[in-house]
Amino acid sequence: MSASETLMVEEVPFPLHITATNNPLSLLGHGVTDIEIHFLHIKLTAIGVYLDPDVVTTHLQQWKGKGESELAENDGFFEALVSVPTDVVIRVVVIKEIKGSQFGVQLESAVRDRLAAVDQYEEEEEEALEKVIQFFQSSNYLKKHSLITFTFPATASLVEITLTSTTEGKEESKNLRVENENVAKMMKKWYLDGPNGVSRTTTVSLAHNLVALLSN
Template sequence: MGTEASDCGSFAVAGMELEGTVFPSTLNPPRSRKPLFLGGAGIRGYDVNGKFKIFTVSGVYLEPEAVNFLAKRWRGKSVEELSSSNQFFDDIITGPFDRASQITLVVPLDGKEFARLVVKSCTEILKKNGLYSQKEEKECEELKKFFEPINLPPGSTVFFTYCTSGHLMVTVSDDTSVPEVENLAIDCRNLMEALLASIIGENGVSPAAKLSLASRMHDIMNR
């Protein structure tokens, strides 16, 4: 499936393409209760020697039920109001619906470094919110251990599924195809929510993905 629009019941959404990576309009990640729709996508990069370098492209997918849940509070708000509201993104992170993120590599990265960056961000968020206990520490180490032997060349993808049960599903693919079974399951709601917050939360690593999410959800909620 490419960037063509898909019907998600009472609304239709289109896919996106960024840096040669296709984010399909819908995604069927492992353990999700039903197909998820593309909420938004954006690049992640840094300034390297005065030049902006893109490292990954990320997409965020939501269960269709997210639309009605979010519309109760956010319908009628402008894109600017949504994109600047921490509460809007918190509602996406903690809402009673499945979510997923697709993180596709633009440049090569070994799994150990990928996990170090992810866990560092998650740990900072957990500690800031007073949620970093022995359980969270143990699951962060489990995440790092899983990624240690993995190589992530350009075009490879890490899928995270954030289940309403509080389970975080981790799936690695050589391309952007979604494997049927997850590689790792972590039972820790705090870590699950911190990981998604590291992408689209208050200091999320992809402002472009946050803006895309706010813009697309604005259009969907106000149809």
């Protein structure tokens, strides 16, 4: 893959186009997750969001003419984006090594809180999230450059999670399929939730690129 076919996000290359469930998707948003500790700015992960531009713009015409800053702050816009019937792939690349259990608990907690807020956290959701925690706990550490891929097929109410890492030059992957519609939706919203999402830079990037697409 040539440099022209990738975008560097914090020294992490993201392909501009990928194919998921046989459908071509484009990189329409990118950013990082980060924290500040004792005035130090620490970047944790790099993120790339892939969608079908044609499907997205077709289903977001009501937002045409809106400004980038307006959309970046609009919960309704991101709620509409989450509901667009397109495959969504979110690639998360580890920048700062983290315990697998820590990443899993962060994800589980964010999804659980969102489900509880809309009274959708039942036994089925709890069981699904427990599998997510166990999946990440099985990796002691998510080392730098480990890749976590969340695939949300347009035709199914589920999420497929793939964790890919390289140990001593050998690439290893493992997968988890979460067949719970509520959990899948809230997991997607964790990354695509506008001002309330896990990565502000990613949602601002999405707003910027979608404004450009909608103006064509």
